[in-house]
Amino acid sequence: MERGRNWYSHKPEGITETVEVKILDIMIQCDRMVEHCKPDIVVVMKREKRCMIVDVAVPGNTRVEGKEDEKVEKYQELRQEIVKLWGMKKVEVIAIVVGVLEAVSYRINDWLKRLDINIKVEHIQKTVLLGSAQILRRHLNM
Numbered sequence: 001m002e003r004g005r006n007w008y009s010h011k012p013e014g015i016t017e018t019v020e021v022k023i024l025d026i027m028i029q030c031d032r033m034v035e036h037c038k039p040d041i042v043v044v045m046k047r048e049k050r051c052m053i054v055d056v057a058v059p060g061n062t063r064v065e066g067k068e069d070e071k072v073e074k075y076q077e078l079r080q081e082i083v084k085l086w087g088m089k090k091v092e093v094i095a096i097v098v099g100v101l102e103a104v105s106y107r108i109n110d111w112l113k114r115l116d117i118n119i120k121v122e123h124i125q126k127t128v129l130l131g132s133a134q135i136l137r138r139h140l141n142m
Helices: 061-074 076-086 108-115 121-139
Strands: 015-017 021-024 041-045 050-057 090-097
Touching: 050 061, 050 076, 050 108, 061 076, 061 090, 076 090, 090 108, 108 121
Parallel strands: 050 090
Antiparallel strands: 015 021, 021 041, 041 050
């Protein structure tokens, strides 16, 4: 899969696909009205008939746990529709939530393990902190 030279310059396609995996960054079409049908990323493991709905949030530090629960609950209806429409054996909702000042949920390592990606939580925290600083500088015209 192609990617930008730097993580911050990468512009993903709406659909990226290989023989084994399909990654969607689009609104998911359903047979019926589903209020929340545009998660950040949907990863489809074709051979295993497994799907992961991934949503990312950067709330205030005191809202990390609540936001994580909110994200998981928000996509349950879409999860059920994907099982039915796409014939998936397993569909999981995964919430990656890191507070604006680096706070993380006690479940973040479990979420990352389910995604089967090798990344340190510290790198995610650093990315969030740098992004927060950039937004603050832009807002304050620094």
